[in-house]
Amino acid sequence: MGQNVKELKIRKMGVSDIGPLAYIENQCFSRPWSAKEFGHLMEESDALYLVAEAVDEKGSRRIVGTAGMRIISGEGDIDNVAVLPEFRNMGIATKLMKELLVAGREAGVEEFTLEVRVSNVPAIKVYENAGFVSEGIRPGFYEDPKEDANIMWIRK
Numbered sequence: 535m536g537q538n539v540k541e542l543k544i545r546k547m548g549v550s551d552i553g554p555l556a557y558i559e560n561q562c563f564s565r566p567w568s569a570k571e572f573g574h575l576m577e578e579s580d581a582l583y584l585v586a587e588a589v590d591e592k593g594s595r596r597i598v599g600t601a602g603m604r605i606i607s608g609e610g611d612i613d614n615v616a617v618l619p620e621f622r623n624m625g626i627a628t629k630l631m632k633e634l635l636v637a638g639r640e641a642g643v644e645e646f647t648l649e650v651r652v653s654n655v656p657a658i659k660v661y662e663n664a665g666f667v668s669e670g671i672r673p674g675f676y677e678d679p680k681e682d683a684n685i686m687w688i689r690k
Contacts, residue, residue, distance in 0.1 A: 554597035564678035601630035612648035649683035
C-alpha cells in the first residue's frame with residue numbers, strides 16, 4: 535500500500551488487530567510488545583487502545599499505527615504510539631494522538647502523561663503539538679540503547 539493512502543480510519547483496537555500490531559511493534563521498537571501482550575490489553579478494563587487503518591485507492595485495508603494508554607486514577611498514561619516507518623510523516627501519529635486524547639477525555643481522563651526518548655525529536659514535536667509539555671527527564675529509562683526519557687504532561 536505504501537504512500538497511496540486514500541482514507542485513514544482511527545478506531546478502537548479489536549482482536550483481529552493483534553497480529554498486525556505485533557508486526558508494527560517489531561518494525562518500530564528495539565524491545566517490542568508481543569501479540570500475547572496486545573491480547574492481554576483486550577482483557578484489561580483500564581486499557582484504551584486505538585489503531586490507524588489505511589485504505590488505499592483499491593480498497594485494500596492495512597493497520598499502519600497504534601496509540602494507547604492505561605487509565606489510572608483518572609490519569610491517562612500513554613504507553614504506546616507507533617506508526618510503520620513507511621507511513622510516517624503523513625500525519626498519522628498526530629491523528630492517533632488527537633483521537634486518543636478525545637477518547638480519554640470521554641472516559642473521564644483530565645490529565646495525560648507519557649515518556650519519550652530524548653533523541654526522538656519527531657515524536658516530541660507530535661506530542662508538543664497535541665498540548666504536552668516537558669516536565670523533566672527520567673535518567674536511563676530506556677534500554678537497547680540506554681537513553682533518558684523526556685517526561686511530558688497535559689495537565690488541567
